[in-house]
Amino acid sequence: MTNAWRTLIAGCCIAAAPLALAAGDTGGDDGAAQGGHDYPTQVRVEYVLSCMDDNGHDFVNVYKCSCVIDKMAVALPYNDFVEQSTFSKYASMGGEGGAEFRMDRARAQTKKYLALQADAYRSCGIGKQTTAAAK
Incomplete structure (x- = not known):
């Protein structure tokens, strides 16, 4: 198969994904079907946007970053996600306020x-995440 055909097929699959989701076909990778936890849509969107800020605003990163938050939602109840992500975000805060x-x-x-x-x-195929808290 030539590269042109691979590109065309990949483009068709990406373009069809929103249609499949709108029709209710999640391809069996639905967090709820896997015992996932319900996160508010706003939190998922904010996570994806933040992930894309860190990893590039390429179209493919919409899917990769969505994959990441979906996997986290399967593994972590929402309240634990809020607590752990907050601690992670502010771990490098200096001074008395960060104690x-x-x-x-x-x-x-x-x-x-x-x-x-x-x-x-x-x-989900995203390179190694580096954050201030991880350093």
Whole structure:
């Protein structure tokens, strides 16, 4: 098969994906079907946009970053996601205000979150995530 045909076929599959989702066909990779947890749509969108900020605003990253948040939703209840992602986000906050985010429990939650995120990034085909908290 030539590269032109591969590109055409890949383009057709990507263009058909939203139509399949609108028709209710999730291809068996639905988080709810796998025992996933319900995250608000706004949180999913914010995560995907943030992921794309870190990894590029290529069209393919919409799908890759959506894959990451879907995998995280399968593995982590929403309240745990909020807690762990908050600790991770503010782990490098300096001064007295950041002291709460540097306690042992906060460090453990940050470590869990970053490990889960790294696994999701790998399985969804996104390069290694580097954050200030991971350094």
